Amino acid sequence: MSASRPRTLFDKIWDSHVVERLPDGTCILYIDRHLVHEVTSPQAFEGLRMAGRKVRRPDCTIAVADHNIPTIGSRVPSDIKEEDSRIQVQTLEKNVVEFGVPYIPILDVRQGIVHIIGPELGLSLPGTTIVCGDSHTSTHGALGALAFGIGTSEVEHVMATQTLLQKPAKNMQVDVSGTLGAGCSAKDIVLAIIGKIGTAGGNGHVIEYTGDTIRALDMAGRCTISNMSIEAGARAGLIAPDQTTFDFLRGRQFAPKAGAFEQAVAYWKTLPTDPDAHYDTVVRLTTDEIAPMVTWGTTPGAVVPVTGVVPNPADEPDEAKRAQMNRMLEYMALTPGQALQDVPIDVVFIGSCTNGRIEDIRAAAAIARGRKVAAGVQALVVPGSGLVKHQAEEEGLDRILLEAGFEWREPCCSMCLGMNPDKLTPGQRCASTSNRNFEGRQGPNGRTHLVSPAMAAAAAVTGRLTDVRQLG
Numbered sequence: 001m002s003a004s005r006p007r008t009l010f011d012k013i014w015d016s017h018v019v020e021r022l023p024d025g026t027c028i029l030y031i032d033r034h035l036v037h038e039v040t041s042p043q044a045f046e047g048l049r050m051a052g053r054k055v056r057r058p059d060c061t062i063a064v065a066d067h068n069i070p071t072i073g074s075r076v077p078s079d080i081k082e083e084d085s086r087i088q089v090q091t092l093e094k095n096v097v098e099f100g101v102p103y104i105p106i107l108d109v110r111q112g113i114v115h116i117i118g119p120e121l122g123l124s125l126p127g128t129t130i131v132c133g134d135s136h137t138s139t140h141g142a143l144g145a146l147a148f149g150i151g152t153s154e155v156e157h158v159m160a161t162q163t164l165l166q167k168p169a170k171n172m173q174v175d176v177s178g179t180l181g182a183g184c185s186a187k188d189i190v191l192a193i194i195g196k197i198g199t200a201g202g203n204g205h206v207i208e209y210t211g212d213t214i215r216a217l218d219m220a221g222r223c224t225i226s227n228m229s230i231e232a233g234a235r236a237g238l239i240a241p242d243q244t245t246f247d248f249l250r251g252r253q254f255a256p257k258a259g260a261f262e263q264a265v266a267y268w269k270t271l272p273t274d275p276d277a278h279y280d281t282v283v284r285l286t287t288d289e290i291a292p293m294v295t296w297g298t299t300p301g302a303v304v305p306v307t308g309v310v311p312n313p314a315d316e317p318d319e320a321k322r323a324q325m326n327r328m329l330e331y332m333a334l335t336p337g338q339a340l341q342d343v344p345i346d347v348v349f350i351g352s353c354t355n356g357r358i359e360d361i362r363a364a365a366a367i368a369r370g371r372k373v374a375a376g377v378q379a380l381v382v383p384g385s386g387l388v389k390h391q392a393e394e395e396g397l398d399r400i401l402l403e404a405g406f407e408w409r410e411p412c413c414s415m416c417l418g419m420n421p422d423k424l425t426p427g428q429r430c431a432s433t434s435n436r437n438f439e440g441r442q443g444p445n446g447r448t449h450l451v452s453p454a455m456a457a458a459a460a461v462t463g464r465l466t467d468v469r470q471l472g
């Protein structure tokens with residue numbers, strides 16, 4: 001492959017990590033960083049054990065438990081009540097010792113959701129390849145890393161070889177331009193993107209997000225967008241590194257230090273897509289298409305501006321889509337034409353690897369300040385990591401939220417998915433800052449409306465889905 005051909009950011013990272021290209025185009029890619037959690041690693045470690053193999057590069061591997069940890073009460077693994085959860089966490093703690101893998105203990109302040117702590121600790125760096133047995137590994141693409149979610153057998157393969165077999169992806173550009181309107185955030189951008197291209201819109205592609213709206217976002221916002229690339233069907237998301245990225249990484253625990261950092265920046269500056277590089281698919285949005293968004297169905301693409309109404313399946317010409325809409329409305333207990341803002345909610349969840357960063361908690365606290373959670377509503381705020389929690393407490397955000405009647409919890413995936421005690425009960429309706437609204441995702445027969453942190457806080461104080469712009 002000629003080095004002079006204009007290349008995308010994706011092409012550059014890919015080319016620099018190919019160990020071998022097989023005749024059918026499949027490549028063996030070198031993996032720089034392997035993030036490990038308790039859910040998808042037990043069989044992988046077991047496979048190594050059976051084959052008598054080691055983890056080849058423990059120094060490039062780091063483990064943390066996040067999905068199964070309670071956010072309240074004892075966080076000591078042997079105290080976890082649910083058996084599967086307890087076994088997964090205890091198994092991870094046993095495996096990391098046996099295989100010499102660095103591990104962030106649950107009671108360490110750096111513990112948190114794997115996709116929050118990667119960027120936060122400087123483990124996720126521009127131009128690198130990052131994998132994790134978790135679909136939202138796309139998050140790390142916000143720093144200009146090629147980051148894939150992988151399956152458990154691939155987790156074992158990476159542990160054993162530090163490489164991964166991958167077919168090349170197609171390049172997709174999603175360009176967003178304009179100044180974001182009042183009350184809008186990165187979450188609204190990505191929900192609008194998925195609403196436009198659909199949950200299969202990115203199939204087979206790696207999405208690179210470009211445009212002045214993306215450039216203006218801080219790292220938290222960029223992470224939110226890249227995180228949900230997977231909900232658009234894409235293999236990964238990418239945002240070219242720039243000064244915002246470099247400033248964010250400087251001084252972080254695992255980022256290069258001193259002169260090595262400046263050298264790294266010089267390399268990182270060569271990564272952005274060359275002028276005239278080819279994208280297989282291009283999608284453009286302007287901020288005129290973005291309002292505070294809310295999902296009404298059970299896929300992230302079933303989304304409308306909060307000022308909108310529940311769509312009518314009768315208007316959908318495609319029979320299969322119409323049937324799916326009917327099913328979604330039945331599950332969500334909504335009727336066509338109903339105004340979203342009239343929909344009462346029972347629970348609010350602010351957290352997850354999509355929106356569990358300090359900036360998200362600040363946005364929620366700004367709405368909560370001086371207000372009260374509506375009667376009958378349970379509102380959880382779950383920081384994405386111990387460091388986020390600590391920072392929020394330094395800033396007094398916990399007190400603002402507690403005074404308003406929100407619960408302030410310990411870091412974990414929490415109510416993003418029902419793998420720990422934080423679950424919806426059947427029929428409960430939740431305004432959630434997480435990324436998936438699938439049937440039963442937050443608990444059996446729970447109903448999820450995906451929103452931004454500010455929108456979630458607004459729903460908490462009014463007791464219904466609410467246009468945050470009305471709260472000023």
Ligand SMILES: CC(C)[C@H](C(=O)O)[C@@H](O)C(=O)O
Pocket residue numbers: 039040067133134135136149417
């Ligand atoms: C449990 C894990 C494998 C899963 C994933 O891959 O994404 C989870 O994190 C999720 O968000 O559904």
Ligand code: SF4
Pocket residue numbers: 067113115134136352353354412413416417434435
């Ligand atoms: S916070 Fe949610 S989406 Fe993120 S890793 Fe945990 S379960 Fe998956």
